[in-house]
Amino acid sequence: MKTPKFLLPVATAGILALTLSACGGGGGGGTTAGGGDAEAGLDGRGPITYVQGKDNNSVVRPMIAKWNAAHPNEKVTFKEQTDKADQQHDDLVQHFQAKDPNYDVVSVDVVWTAEFAAKGWLQPLKDKVAIDTSAMLKPTVDAATYKGTLYATPKESDGGMLYYRKDLVPTPPKTWDEMMQMCSIAKENKIGCFSGQYKQYEGLTVNASEAINSAGGSVLDKDGKPSLNTPEAKAGLENLVKAFSDGNIPKEAITYQEEESRRAFQTGNLLFLRNWPYAHSLMSSEGSSKVKDKFAVAPLPGKDGPGASSLGGHSAGISVYSKYKATAVDFIKYIASEENQKFYAIQGSLAPVLSKLYDDAALVKKLPYLPVLKTSISNAVPRPVTPFYPAVTQAIQTNSYSALKGEKSVDQALSDMQKSIESAGAGS
Amino acid sequence: MATELGPTPVKAPASGGTPVHHAPKGVGEDNKILSQGRWASWLLAPTIIALAVVIVYPIISAIVMSFQKDAGLDPATGLFTAGGSAGLQNYVNWIAQQCAAPAGGTVACPPGTLGGQFWSATATTFIFTVITVTLETVMGFWMAMIMARTFKGRSLVRAAVLVPWAIPTAVTAQLWLFIFDFQGIANKIFNASILWTGSEWPARWAVIIADTWKTTPFMALLILAGLQIIPAEVYEAAKVDGASAWQRFRMITLPLVKPALMVAILFRTLDALRMFDLPYILTGGANNTTTLSILVINQVRQGFNAAAALSTITFFIIFLVAFIFVRFLGANVVEQSGASAKGKK
């Protein structure tokens, strides 16, 4: 029998593929437990890399330059990721799965902490490498904690605030019901009343959780089990659904992300807006802004008093695969230090994690919304802290979106959410 | 023909009748075929190796992983533990839309889980594919016919046609998101207040319009290249024979351009079935615009092994479509579909 010679290359390729496949060895699943060795490299010192998403506020390079000047033997290199949270997340996951020792210190979004910790990718910050968090705002520390262990140090925070037209509304509403009553003012002026961000994306999870938390409910209970079958949760989601159906939230808000909602407010088409602090400087400075001197901020309205904002922001964690953990620990302490937090706030308008800075006169002069933001963050509830966050946020987004559009009753939406989250946790 | 190589089919039957061997003149001798086979193996080797390393290796490793369970949480430690072998469970879960139940076992996936979206994502993917590929084929053909004519400013048109396709998809998607904004230019031009990304069909049309705009040039260029190979003499002769424009199109253009057209349609279809960036950026998959690829990437974030199973299922769906194309619609480049038309010349 003759050998089909032309098939040789094919066969070679096939064998090559199989060999490579064996080398890759299923590690691609990234599901192996335990991650790296948390005890290794604890005393290691040397040059490290700091990984963070796009440095919009231009603070990271100067911060690192200062560190490098003081630590010539433990220089930090900045690896800048893209501007998109999803891509940052996926990039980190790929590098952790590949056990990359070059991603030493990573910036962790508050909602990723539990997932990374449970995968065993983040160095627990305890015992030898414990970090003092007593001066920090408690919600920011909670968001960096998983199962009672701190896995990252908070470095910048964020919370939702209520922007309102001070030329039309003399005193801001304290509760949701008050705000809804003030919608008559919006009608008189022929503008929309209130909006947050209701497009089906992460921002909807933020807004829906805020509504549920502000009404006294919660998405997950203390054990991480869903608790959406409560009257409080129902009341919270119903507030949004009702506002949509009676027009207090304009119908186009179903397509809003942060920027669309800011634009609606900034062009004078909204009386109230839920947004992050970033909008403040843009709305008071942009050329096209029609509300430059006409708006002010207040804490989000709740059931009887200030509402519960969803917490934003990032923490700095150390990869378990890092070889120079001693340097890394010093570096994250430096990021969270008072000196640097002040620099972050002044230079980059980033919300500090240290409580006392919110009362610093110089800072308040620069960022007039700080006192309001302090209330917001102090009352903030971290978005659900769960290693199954991607599934949980999916469940919240999809079902609350259907409810807001009136395709599903509030009860049905909450019960579907509850079941979806239960199912995510059950996957084993 | 050398026949000692076992039962593997040497050639599938051609679409339109008996298999045509486009053999070099005077074939038949065994050693000629063999030497051609050796030649072919060397000529094909680089292509096959390149594909094997970058495509086949990942596919094999994904298939291997698709038979593993995703990591589960150990309630005692709060850490993930490796899932172990899953058998066909990942596949069954997708196709039957079953999700893990809190009490153990599986239940029908509640709305809001990815598992519950498999069939709707499949339907969405096919809707997008059928509509966009049809529109792109018709418009691309028309554009190519125009560009094949001689007129002043033809090179301007050819340049213009390249523009949509040359803009990187990442920019295109942002551009259309911007155009379809509630207060954007689309609503202004049509004096409408459509919530483009806010409900099912407007969102789908937004994706379809953006995709058609972007990829019609691909079709047009491929078809144009096919048109250019047709010798002008053929048309002249037909004109002389008094063939009408429609007859010339049906009897000459269509059959002669068919190979190029079929390749264009085939590859557009394969691409459209894997559509990802445009709907992902425009709608985030809301309002029934989640395609299979979007479902895959969402699942990658929740567990890679189940995502690998979904990718494999998608692979088979696409394979089936391609098979039907090649087998029944004559998108077979090695069979000489233009042969009969050429023979008349």
Added chain:
Amino acid sequence: MTAATTELRAQQDRGRKAAQNREKWAQARTYISALVILIWCLAPAYWMVVVAFREVGFTYDTSFFPTHVTLDNFITAFDTSFGNRFGQALLNSVFIGVVVTAVSLLIGVFAAYALARLNFKFKFLVLGFILGASMFPGVALITPLFQLFTNIGWMGTYQALIIPNISFVLPLTVYTMTSFFREMPWELEESARVDGCTQGQAFRKVIMPLAAPAIFTTAILAFISSWNEFLIASQLSSDATQPVTVAIANFAGAQPQQIPYTAIMAAGTIVTIPLVIVVLVFQRKIVAGLTAGAVK
């Protein structure tokens, strides 16, 4: 040439005169169609350019004509002080695109020649294999590729971007060229061989010029798809090797939530217009040159 042909010619002339009006009308229709194509293709691109020249603060202005015109967005795009590497990324994209196009055309031509001209077994299987490579969802290839390139130390290198791109464009390259080669008048090659050319010479001197437009089209398709690739590059490139699509994704607003539409549109403009010009120039020079040498 026979008497019949002369007769035909005369008929043709008469027909031409009679159809002159029709021709005019056909010409007018061509121009109208061309105009429609221009508007369809260019209107959204026009909007991109208009936005590219707008001040950031007026991003959402909907006047049809340029207002609040500024060059700031272009300056921002090339500004390297905040870690943007747009200029470098442009060069990277050109380099990657050229290598991918050249290599995939070269090995694609080999493969297509074999598939179109040679008679061998398992042809159908080989075709199926090549096509099968473009059936797996691209998003699912990233993780295994990442593992593979990490294991062999290729992360962030040019070859880690070039080789996957070659594989992505190869199936299309091979298929289009095979289909074009099938339609070539191979009799010419045969006669050239009778005239004493080797098979290689015959292919180069006779077939290549004829196939030039088709090969050129394939080259454009290959170059642009490599130029457009984002998913793989976003995960496998480093700061030094990132292509332009990744660089654009790295653009960011002055504030965290802000989408820098004006800068993205400026980048889109910078990336697109030279590309189209280059393609045009190449089309004129190269294709014309090649076709001129063709044996007609």
